[in-house]
Amino acid sequence: MTFGPLTLEREGDVAVLVLDAPPRNVMDATFFRSFAACVRDVLPGLDVAGLVVCSRGRHFSAGADVGQLRGVAVPGDPDSARALRENAAAFTALESLPFPTVAAVDGACLGSGLELALACGGRVATPSALFAVPETSFDLIPGCGGTVRLPERVGVGAALDLLLTGRYVDADEALRLGLVDALAPRAELHAAAVRWVFRLAKERGRTT
Amino acid sequence: MTVHLQRDGDFGHLVFDHPPANTLPDPVFVEPSELASFLEEPALRGVVVRGAGRHFCGGADIEALRARLQDPEGLGSALTRGKALLRQLADAPVPVVAAIRGQCLGAGLEIALACHARVASDGAMLGFPESTLGLIPGLGGSVGDGDRVERRVRADLLLTGRLVGADEALALGVVDRVVPGSDVVEAAEAFLARWIDGRSPALVRALMEALRNARRLPRDEALRRETDLFLRVAREART
Numbered sequence: 001m002t003f004g005p006l007t008l009e010r011e012g013d014v015a016v017l018v019l020d021a022p023p024r025n026v027m028d029a030t031f032f033r034s035f036a037a038c039v040r041d042v043l044p045g046l047d048v049a050g051l052v053v054c055s056r057g058r059h060f061s062a063g064a065d066v067g068q069l070r071g072v073a074v075p076g077d078p079d080s081a082r083a084l085r086e087n088a089a090a091f092t093a094l095e096s097l098p099f100p101t102v103a104a105v106d107g108a109c110l111g112s113g114l115e116l117a118l119a120c121g122g123r124v125a126t127p128s129a130l131f132a133v134p135e136t137s138f139d140l141i142p143g144c145g146g147t148v149r150l151p152e153r154v155g156v157g158a159a160l161d162l163l164l165t166g167r168y169v170d171a172d173e174a175l176r177l178g179l180v181d182a183l184a185p186r187a188e189l190h191a192a193a194v195r196w197v198f199r200l201a202k203e204r205g206r207t208t
Numbered sequence: 209m210t211v212h213l214q215r216d217g218d219f220g221h222l223v224f225d226h227p228p229a230n231t232l233p234d235p236v237f238v239e240p241s242e243l244a245s246f247l248e249e250p251a252l253r254g255v256v257v258r259g260a261g262r263h264f265c266g267g268a269d270i271e272a273l274r275a276r277l278q279d280p281e282g283l284g285s286a287l288t289r290g291k292a293l294l295r296q297l298a299d300a301p302v303p304v305v306a307a308i309r310g311q312c313l314g315a316g317l318e319i320a321l322a323c324h325a326r327v328a329s330d331g332a333m334l335g336f337p338e339s340t341l342g343l344i345p346g347l348g349g350s351v352g353d354g355d356r357v358e359r360r361v362r363a364d365l366l367l368t369g370r371l372v373g374a375d376e377a378l379a380l381g382v383v384d385r386v387v388p389g390s391d392v393v394e395a396a397e398a399f400l401a402r403w404i405d406g407r408s409p410a411l412v413r414a415l416m417e418a419l420r421n422a423r424r425l426p427r428d429e430a431l432r433r434e435t436d437l438f439l440r441v442a443r444e445a446r447t
Contacts, residue, residue, distance in 0.1 A: 070442055081439055088435050136407055136415065139445035143438035147418035148430050155356030156419055157325050157384065160303065163415055164403040 001042070004034030007056075008042065013049040014194055022057025027112045028065040029083070036090035043097055050197030051097065053120055054104035054190065060129070063111025066138050084143055087112075091119040091144045100200035104193035105129045106186055115142055118149035121200050123180040124193045127171045131179055134166040153178050211238045212260075213246045218253035218404075219397060220246060222297075229266030229311050230259040235283075235290030235347060237319075243293060247300045253409060254400035255300060257323055258307040258393050259316075264332070267314025270341065287346045290315075294322035294347055299420050301413050303403050307396035308332045308383065313371070317382075318349040321357065326383040327399050328374040329392040334382060335371035353423075356381055414441045 001008040005021035017038065019025040027035075043051065055061060094101060094116075103109075103117035105125040110132050117123050133150065135142050142150075142163070151159035154177045162169065174180045184192035210226035210233060222238070224230035247255070259265055276283045297304050297319070306312075306320040309329040317334055320326050328334070338345050350366055361380045365372070377383040387395040404412055414437045421430040 070445060081435075084435050084438060088431060092431060136411060139408065139411060139441070141411070141415050141418060141434075141438055141441050143435055143442075145431055145434065147415065147434050147437075148422040148427060151419060151422055156298075156423065157356060160324050160403070160415070160419060161384075163419075164303070164407060164412065 003038040003042075004030050006031070006034050006038055008038060010048070011194070014197055015043070015046050015048045015051045017043075017051060017053045019053070019055040019061055022055070022059075024059055024108075025055050025057070025061040025113070026065050027061055027063060027116075028068055032083075032087045032090065036086055036093075039090050039093045039097075043094075046099075048099055049201050050100040050102065052102050052104055052190070052193045052197060053094075053116065054193065055106065057107075059107035060103070060105045060109040061113025061116065062108055063113045063134075066140075069140065069143070070138075088144045091115060095119045095121075100197050100204060102193045102196045102200065104189050105131075105180065106189060111135055111142070112144050112146075115144040115146040115149065118153060119145060122196045124182045124184055124189065124196050125171050125174060125180045126186045126189050127183055128186070129171045129174065129180070131169045131174050132166055133163050136164055137166040213238065213242060215249070215252075218251075219400060220249070220252050220255045221393075222246075222255060222257045223260050224258070224265045224316075225260040226269075227261055229263045230261070230316075231266045231269040232315055233269045233272040235268070235286045235315070236293065237290065237315075238293060240289065240293060240296065243296050247296065247302070251409075252302050253404050253412070254302050254397075255297075255304040256307050256393060256396045256400070257297070257304060257319065258396070259310065261310075263310030264306070264308045264312040265316030265319060266311040267316045267337070268346070273343075290347050294319060295353070297322045298324075298353055299424070301416050303400055303412070303416070305396045305399050307392045308334070308374075309390060309392045314338055314345060314349070315347050318345055318347040321349070321355045321382075322353065325385075325399060327385045327387060327392055327396045328377060328383040329390055329395075330374050330386055330388050331390075332374040332377070332383075332392075333371045334374075334377045335369065336365050337369045337371065339367060340369035408444075410444055411441055 007018040007020045009016040101120040102122040103120040212223045214221045304323045306323040306326045312334045374386045378386050418434050418437050421433050
């Protein structure tokens with residue numbers, strides 16, 4: 001099933017949501033609209049053990065279209081504010097799905113791309129994955145939950161450091177910081193993400 | 209007063225000044241309203257917390273503390289107000305960095321951990337020696353408030369009371385950077401500069417507000433306000 005630049009597939013008990021606009025998987029207005037529709041209308045009804053969010057091509061996502069992001073914040077325009085709230089709400093809806101979600105990250109995972117990964121219940125990455133929240137370099141702050149979800153994973157101090165410097169974090173540091181949960185070579189990334197889904201499912205089974 | 213609040217250009221300095229080890233005679237180490245107005249100064253861009261002389265802060269003055277144990281109620285309320293001071297630092301509208309040299313013990317370490325980052329000189333000694341004195345920390349050191357010290361590290365430091373050097377503190381995640389020699393204040397200012405240079409004051413303050421919301425507000429509310437802050441910042445960026 002396709003939703004604009006997204007493809008939803010089924011692999012046995014696991015659903016796979018593919019960011020399918022390679023190579024950069026830029027999260028523009030079309031992406032957000034399609035993503036919101038998928039998360040709101042289709043994913044909650046799936047009878048699956050969990051969901052893997054991954055990308056086609058070399059990069060997970062280069063994040064939002066900065067020009068468009070600035071453009072939507074038109075002073076006094078209620079539509080722009082509504083669009084932003086809907087984007088943020090879609091990430092929260094992903095987080096609230098009734099099954100575990102895991103991001104499988106290869107290549108660049110920047111800005112809103114990282115916010116998307118953070119809205120998943122777990123993150124598995126390749127050794128060549130790169131993470132950053134560069135929003136402040138564009139005179140912006142994250143707008144899809146990054147300021148809430150990033151410190152939950154890495155603590156306030158490290159979150160502040162990543163947010164204010166916009167620096168790139170490689171996979172090893174991301175693992176050390178708690179930004180990702182496990183690393184796997186590219187050829188095994190998908191299988192590792194699926195394993196992580198079942199691991200989270202088991203944990204859910206224990207706590208509920 | 210054993211603590212001075214000073215302004216040096218963009219940065220404010222909170223200085224423990226009670227030689228030789230800058231111990232604290234009172235958990236309420238600075239007047240809360242004075243700290244509040246110091247942190248709220250509109251042109252302030254960052255704060256360095258440091259000690260005068262060779263040490264950061266040697267913790268509570270044990271003699272003064274023992275004397276106050278005669279009045280447990282009074283001491284309890286002072287500790288509560290002391291914890292509120294640490295919260296003021298953690299919730300500051302600008303980044304706060306501790307510049308640690310010499311002793312950083314007990315309440316000193318609790319204060320350092322309330323800061324957003326810690327820069328230590330290679331000769332610094334850090335720890336929670338309270339248990340060796342038959343006490344436990346009184347300013348939240350056993351709990352932590354959003355700092356990233358792992359539970360097992362915290363338990364180890366609390367239960368053994370052992371002091372760790374700067375390099376071990378770095379490896380344990382208790383400090384963020386170690387610098388050689390004694391110019392740790394300069395290094396802390398450089399750490400702050402790395403955070404704020406090229407970022408507008410309003411942007412940094414919006415980010416600090418978002419992170420404060422994330423810690424203090426119900427999650428849904430913090431998420432909602434992030435969008436408000438984003439819109440405010442984006443509008444400023446357009447003009």
